[in-house]
Amino acid sequence: MAQAASPRRPTIRMVAERAGVSVATVSYVLSGRSSSPTTRVGDETAARVRDAAEALGYVPSSAARAVRTGRTGTVLLSLTMLSDPWSLALVEAVRRATRGTDLTPLVAADADWRPLVRSLQPDVVFIDDADRPGDAALLRTLAASGDRLVVMDPDLAPDGFDVIRNDDHAGCRLLAETLLDRYETVGLLSPNGIARLRPGGRPAAYVEALKARGLPVRPEWCPAAGDDESSAFRAALELLRRADRPQALMATSEYIGQAALGAAGALGLRPGTDIGIASVGNAFATTSRGLGMTSVGPERFFEAVAELLVSRAAGDDGTPPGEHFFEWQVFERESTLGA
Amino acid sequence: MAQAASPRRPTIRMVAERAGVSVATVSYVLSGRSSSPTTRVGDETAARVRDAAEALGYVPSSAARAVRTGRTGTVLLSLTMLSDPWSLALVEAVRRATRGTDLTPLVAADADWRPLVRSLQPDVVFIDDADRPGDAALLRTLAASGDRLVVMDPDLAPDGFDVIRNDDHAGCRLLAETLLDRYETVGLLSPNGIARLRPGGRPAAYVEALKARGLPVRPEWCPAAGDDESSAFRAALELLRRADRPQALMATSEYIGQAALGAAGALGLRPGTDIGIASVGNAFATTSRGLGMTSVGPERFFEAVAELLVSRAAGDDGTPPGEHFFEWQVFERESTLGA
DNA sequence: TTGTAAGCGTTATCAT
DNA sequence: ATGATAACGCTTACAA
Numbered sequence: 001m002a003q004a005a006s007p008r009r010p011t012i013r014m015v016a017e018r019a020g021v022s023v024a025t026v027s028y029v030l031s032g033r034s035s036s037p038t039t040r041v042g043d044e045t046a047a048r049v050r051d052a053a054e055a056l057g058y059v060p061s062s063a064a065r066a067v068r069t070g071r072t073g074t075v076l077l078s079l080t081m082l083s084d085p086w087s088l089a090l091v092e093a094v095r096r097a098t099r100g101t102d103l104t105p106l107v108a109a110d111a112d113w114r115p116l117v118r119s120l121q122p123d124v125v126f127i128d129d130a131d132r133p134g135d136a137a138l139l140r141t142l143a144a145s146g147d148r149l150v151v152m153d154p155d156l157a158p159d160g161f162d163v164i165r166n167d168d169h170a171g172c173r174l175l176a177e178t179l180l181d182r183y184e185t186v187g188l189l190s191p192n193g194i195a196r197l198r199p200g201g202r203p204a205a206y207v208e209a210l211k212a213r214g215l216p217v218r219p220e221w222c223p224a225a226g227d228d229e230s231s232a233f234r235a236a237l238e239l240l241r242r243a244d245r246p247q248a249l250m251a252t253s254e255y256i257g258q259a260a261l262g263a264a265g266a267l268g269l270r271p272g273t274d275i276g277i278a279s280v281g282n283a284f285a286t287t288s289r290g291l292g293m294t295s296v297g298p299e300r301f302f303e304a305v306a307e308l309l310v311s312r313a314a315g316d317d318g319t320p321p322g323e324h325f326f327e328w329q330v331f332e333r334e335s336t337l338g339a
Numbered sequence: 340m341a342q343a344a345s346p347r348r349p350t351i352r353m354v355a356e357r358a359g360v361s362v363a364t365v366s367y368v369l370s371g372r373s374s375s376p377t378t379r380v381g382d383e384t385a386a387r388v389r390d391a392a393e394a395l396g397y398v399p400s401s402a403a404r405a406v407r408t409g410r411t412g413t414v415l416l417s418l419t420m421l422s423d424p425w426s427l428a429l430v431e432a433v434r435r436a437t438r439g440t441d442l443t444p445l446v447a448a449d450a451d452w453r454p455l456v457r458s459l460q461p462d463v464v465f466i467d468d469a470d471r472p473g474d475a476a477l478l479r480t481l482a483a484s485g486d487r488l489v490v491m492d493p494d495l496a497p498d499g500f501d502v503i504r505n506d507d508h509a510g511c512r513l514l515a516e517t518l519l520d521r522y523e524t525v526g527l528l529s530p531n532g533i534a535r536l537r538p539g540g541r542p543a544a545y546v547e548a549l550k551a552r553g554l555p556v557r558p559e560w561c562p563a564a565g566d567d568e569s570s571a572f573r574a575a576l577e578l579l580r581r582a583d584r585p586q587a588l589m590a591t592s593e594y595i596g597q598a599a600l601g602a603a604g605a606l607g608l609r610p611g612t613d614i615g616i617a618s619v620g621n622a623f624a625t626t627s628r629g630l631g632m633t634s635v636g637p638e639r640f641f642e643a644v645a646e647l648l649v650s651r652a653a654g655d656d657g658t659p660p661g662e663h664f665f666e667w668q669v670f671e672r673e674s675t676l677g678a
Numbered sequence: 679t680t681g682t683a684a685g686c687g688t689t690a691t692c693a694t
Numbered sequence: 695a696t697g698a699t700a701a702c703g704c705t706t707a708c709a710a
Contacts (some may be wrong), residue, residue: 008485010484012689021696024699027689028689031688059454059457059458061686062460063401063403063687063688064702065689066400066688067403067406067686067687067701067704068703069690069702082421083427091448095448104459106446106447107445107448108444108445109430109444109446118398121401121402263629290572350702350703360681361680362704363681363682363706366705367680367705370705372705379679399703400704403702403703406685407703407704407705409686
């Protein structure tokens with residue numbers, strides 16, 4: 001016997017009327033503060049309220065709540081490249097960490113977080129691209145006006161917001177060294193190749209490792225892999241097809257690593273046996289090809305970031321916002337060791 | 340000379356004060372209705388307002404706006420398995436479709452949409468799992484109280500909300516037929532194998548195709564692939580390792596197809612040459628292995644769904660909510676044709 | 679052309 | 695133990 005569909009979405013007022021109490025009481029009961037020292041609602045009343053809410057299918061409007069409290073119960077993940085295994089790993093970690101919490105993770109894929117943070121007012125935001133000119137100043141302003149921000153950036157200094165700092169450069173240097181210990185020749189797959197090397201960047205670490213050993217840097221072994229998996233695949237394919245291809249490949253992102261793996265497979269080259277492949281990020285230990293991917297990156301990174309986000313969202317300002325530095329280590333797996 | 344950081348997030352009132360006008364005027368100017376017939380704001384005033392907003396870094400609170408107007412400017416995508424290429428393709432399509440709009444796509448990964456729809460009040464929601472007992476009734480109620488819903492489900496009937504219906508069964512039957520034309524033996528990789536066949540489901544179509552040709556259904560060729568890529572990989576690997584493995588494999592989801600491709604590669608089997616592999620969904624024409632994946636599915640599906648979402652969010656009730664049926668066709672590509 | 683003011687659904691401070 | 699009520703930031707008739 002479903003009752004006639006109510007034409008309007010149920011509000012707290014309707015619940016109050018149905019339960020024969022005031023809206024204040026409903027609010028107390030439903031927000032769990034019905035047993036605060038100041039406000040103690042009777043058990044029987046509370047039950048009536050809950051029944052009414054249930055019957056009406058009432059769920060508090062987070063918008064209205066946000067206007068009043070400033071909190072939305074939302075964790076915003078602004079991710080430029082959602083399909084990258086790295087991004088997916090973070091989403092999954094945050095999902096786990098928010099289980100049982102009243103927080104909802106929301107993902108904005110390849111969107112501009114700048115206006116979003118202000119308009120959506122999430123309880124905390126994760127940002128993976130803050131490299132536009134005015135960003136440092138903007139982040140400071142946002143943080144100063146109460147927004148909780150967790151930014152991943154190699155250069156930014158914390159300034160009211162948290163900064164995730166990865167040991168990018170040293171890590172990549174280490175990975176390059178590791179590969180050079182095992183292979184005579186190592187190529188590089190990075191989005192922009194080795195043109196216009198940014199000091200402290202990942203490609204730069206590769207170049208430095210070569211130079212430190214007195215090895216030549218061969219530009220034809222360092223093609224631009226582009227910003228998406230399919231262009232990375234083409235770049236990898238072309239490189240691996242060369243008669244003088246390197247014995248190993250180092251990919252500076254997970255999506256590039258995946259693509260390199262695919263290209264090797266397409267050419268019948270067995271990773272770890274015919275060709276060494278290593279990736280940066282350590283987002284996935286096991287690839288879709290079932291073999292372990294040698295990688296460099298932090299351990300338990302995603303869990304750590306997720307925990308930070310949750311604690312910031314909860315308003316934990318015990319530890320002031322600052323820099324979170326993640327040491328990187330090399331994980332040698334089948335893709336360079338063989339099966 | 341950046342001014343001292345304002346301690347509070349800027350509100351419409353601050354903008355009004357700074358510009359020396361009323362909040363109403365600010366609202367008019369910023370929401371673009373400054374040239375409505377009733378409310379025409381002077382050019383000079385408008386400019387002053389915009390300058391003030393700019394200077395303060397003011398962005399309207401979508402929460403406050405939502406309380407008033409009921410609109411959040413948000414498209415919610417509730418996706419159970421975000422890492423599935425199918426999901427990622429939808430996200431990308433929606434992102435494209437909302438470009439230039441004032442809509443923001445937000446992804447909720449593996450979350451419970453039931454309370455979310457009510458609390459977040461998105462302008463439209465896409466739902467890919469509405470198979471819990473009370474869902475049909477709940478969806479009706481939600482739709483009746485004004486929520487715009489687009490639900491993908493094989494069984495649900497539209498009832499104030501839109502239903503995306505795919506020609507699942509016929510499509511899979513067609514794919515199975517196509518494979519059986521080319522290969523003598525075909526295995527199946529579906530999440531639950533062929534135990535407890537749901538009539539009208541994808542595995543059922545496979546079984547029917549076999550039976551129609553008088554071919555035996557061999558359970559050992561239809562293992563349960565599980566709900567994630569790694570278990571699918573293991574299942575595919577085990578199946579392909581059998582001495583009596585089938586000549587071709589049909590995967591009922593994209594993530595399973597990816598896994599199968601990976602398993603083949605791991606065993607040194609060239610898809611299209613040594614083993615036929617086909618997938619269901621048609622989310623990606625080209626795999627990370629660079630070869631085309633034979634697939635069955637609708638054409639321009641993601642674009643169509645994205646367009647529907649945008650038009651619903653815009654409040655286009657010209658066409659009443661209903662069923663959107665997508666014909667499926669087989670796309671034969673290298674993974675069954677050879678390179 | 680612009681301002682006044684009511685009201686959206688909540689929460690929280692006070693009374694009662 | 696519960697209820698009035700102001701306030702949150704914004705939009706929108708309507709008045710000026």
